[in-house]
Amino acid sequence: xxxxxxxxxxxxxxxxxxxxxxxxxxxxxxxxxxxxxxxxxxxxxxxxxxxxxxxxxxxxxxxxxxxxxxxxxxxxxxxxxxxxxxxxxxxxxxxxxxxxxxxxxxxxxxxxxxxxxxxxxxxxxxxxxxxxxxxxxxxxxxxxxxxxxxxxxxxxxxxxxxxxxxxxxxxxxxxxxxx
Numbered sequence: 302x303x304x305x306x307x308x309x310x311x312x313x314x315x316x317x318x319x320x321x322x323x324x325x326x327x328x329x330x331x332x333x334x335x336x337x338x339x340x341x342x343x344x345x346x347x348x349x350x351x352x353x354x355x356x357x358x359x360x361x362x363x364x365x366x367x368x369x370x371x372x373x374x375x376x377x378x379x380x381x382x383x384x385x386x387x388x389x390x391x392x393x394x395x396x397x398x399x400x401x402x403x404x405x406x407x408x409x410x411x412x413x414x415x416x417x418x419x420x421x422x423x424x425x426x427x428x429x430x431x432x433x434x435x436x437x438x439x440x441x442x443x444x445x446x447x448x449x450x451x452x453x454x455x456x457x458x459x460x461x462x463x464x465x466x467x468x469x470x471x472x473x474x475x476x477x478x479x480x
Contacts, residue, residue, distance in 0.1 A: 302348055305312055309346050311337070317358045317374075319323055324374065324427050325359045336369050347371060352378025353411070360427060361459035372416065372424050380432040382407060404437040415439040 302310070311334070319332050337344060350357045362369045374380075384394040388405040408415050414475040416424065417439045424430055 302345060306348065306394075307344060310351065311345060313351065314347065314357070316383070317356060321358055321374070325361060327370070328359060328362055332367075333369050336367065343412075349411045350413065353381045360424065373413075374424070374428070374430070376428075376430060376432070378431065378436060383434065385437070387440065432466070 314337075315330055315334070318325070318333060347350045347357045348372075351374055356375040357371045358374040359369050360372045360374070382404075384400045386395060386400050387409060388403050392399060392403045392406075392460065404415060415437055421436065421438050430436075
């Protein structure tokens with residue numbers, strides 16, 4: 302990423318960080334900025350999350366390693382990350398009406414991970430997310446073998462088997478992105 306885009310992205314991330322202080326109480330932007338400066342490759346993943354309609358923000362940090370944890374905090378699944386199969390195997394098995402891609406592949410391309418169930422529950426405690434959409438969550442192989450991939454339908458549901466659920470993070474997500 303060129304210097305101009307890097308500076309623009311850092312302003313976006315800083316402004317979001319400051320506007321949503323409840324997501325990361327006790328953490329200062331200077332600490333996050335220092336971590337991002339020390340791990341410049343992470344900015345590319347954050348930029349991809351932003352470019353695809355996400356809103357990456359810091360939701361915590363690891364006190365031992367100092368890593369900052371970013372989740373995609375967009376209210377709903379970004380339009381560019383919807384209507385996906387869970388993984389390549391699920392996409393390949395579709396006979397008709399195939400989605401454009403798969404959540405596992407997309408998160409890998411973004412350089413992030415799908416959220417675990419625990420991480421998704423944590424995200425739901427930070428605000429209202431996925432009130433009109435649903436998100437793929439990382440599904441352990443032991444569950445996939447008997448139930449298929451899981452998506453999150455709402456904050457009170459456990460799992461729902463579906464073939465057209467949506468990716469929120471990456472971090473959907475996001476899933477998380479430690480830096």
